[in-house]
Amino acid sequence: MSPAPAPGAPGFQAIRFQGRALDIEYRIIPAARPDAEWLVFLHEGLGSLSMWKDWPERLCAAVQCRGLVYSRAGYGASTPRAPGERWPVEFMHRQADEALPALLDALGLGAEKPILFGHSDGASIALLHAALHPGRVRAVAVAAPHIFVEDVTLASIERARAAYLHTDLPHRLGRYHQDPDSAFWGWNDVWLDPAFRDWNIEPALADIRCPVLAIQGRDDEYGTLKQIYGIRRKLPQTELCIIEQCGHSPHKDQPAAVLEAMAAFVGRLRDSRG
Numbered sequence: 141m142s143p144a145p146a147p148g149a150p151g152f153q154a155i156r157f158q159g160r161a162l163d164i165e166y167r168i169i170p171a172a173r174p175d176a177e178w179l180v181f182l183h184e185g186l187g188s189l190s191m192w193k194d195w196p197e198r199l200c201a202a203v204q205c206r207g208l209v210y211s212r213a214g215y216g217a218s219t220p221r222a223p224g225e226r227w228p229v230e231f232m233h234r235q236a237d238e239a240l241p242a243l244l245d246a247l248g249l250g251a252e253k254p255i256l257f258g259h260s261d262g263a264s265i266a267l268l269h270a271a272l273h274p275g276r277v278r279a280v281a282v283a284a285p286h287i288f289v290e291d292v293t294l295a296s297i298e299r300a301r302a303a304y305l306h307t308d309l310p311h312r313l314g315r316y317h318q319d320p321d322s323a324f325w326g327w328n329d330v331w332l333d334p335a336f337r338d339w340n341i342e343p344a345l346a347d348i349r350c351p352v353l354a355i356q357g358r359d360d361e362y363g364t365l366k367q368i369y370g371i372r373r374k375l376p377q378t379e380l381c382i383i384e385q386c387g388h389s390p391h392k393d394q395p396a397a398v399l400e401a402m403a404a405f406v407g408r409l410r411d412s413r414g
Contacts (some may be wrong), residue, residue: 150189150217155242157213158234162221163245165189165217169200169207177278177406178254182262184284185327185388188216188400191316195391199257202399203406208254210243220322227330229339232261235312236268241276253278255406260284260362260388261327264341265348267371271347279409281353281402284392287370288340297331304328345374351412352378353405357386357393376400379405 163407258266313320
């Protein structure tokens with residue numbers, strides 16, 4: 141194991157996942173209270189630790205939590221995809237069921253019951269982790285989650301493919317990923333695989349036992365409000381936060397609204413503990 145990085149500095153943690161040894165890029169955000177709850181950030185389909193920019197620090201400060209930010213394998217400075225590797229349709233299930241628990245255990249956080257904050261694909265992984273490991277999660281907050289595949293989602297992903305092939309998108313993604321091809325094609329190929337059209341995690345949601353906050357912009361170009369309405373249909377305890385003049389990245393488009401919703405959500409979690 142590599143030496144632990146200084147608080148706030150990026151480091152690497154070795155894990156085993158799907159028979160491979162991986163180095164996972166991560167950063168710890170400290171809090172003033174040593175007993176503060178943990179917030180674990182799960183990035184979008186083209187995201188990484190660095191692509192969050194200062195959002196994790198802002199959110200942790202607003203809700204007085206410690207934070208764990210990391211890049212999944214294939215992203216950021218974490219181990220890239222193996223040459224020729226194509227992600228399976230169930231790749232988010234595997235991240236939720238195996239990769240995230242392996243990282244938390246390796247970092248000594250397996251017993252912490254964190255609050256998960258996931259965006260887009262990361263939101264789906266957060267929901268799946270809470271369903272598959274209900275005893276390991278305090279609460280889940282999801283921004284622009286996917287629980288089933290919509291035509292609008294696939295259309296936007298097809299446009300992203302064209303942009304990657306014909307614009308400077310690879311260069312721009314190179315600011316956040318050591319291997320932008322690994323990040324882009326891992327995500328794009330599986331979402332546009334015809335077999336992925338039937339991907340649906342609605343049945344799994346019934347196994348979630350913790351509080352849920354579902355956030356979505358009304359103008360989300362990657363999904364309709366059916367996504368978060370579907371979560372509440374399966375989980376009546378879900379709190380909805382629909383944000384006006386907001387696209388697929390609520391924490392970028394309307395950060396003040398997300399901070400306010402998260403502060404209220406975490407406050408209610410603390411009040412419920414008495």
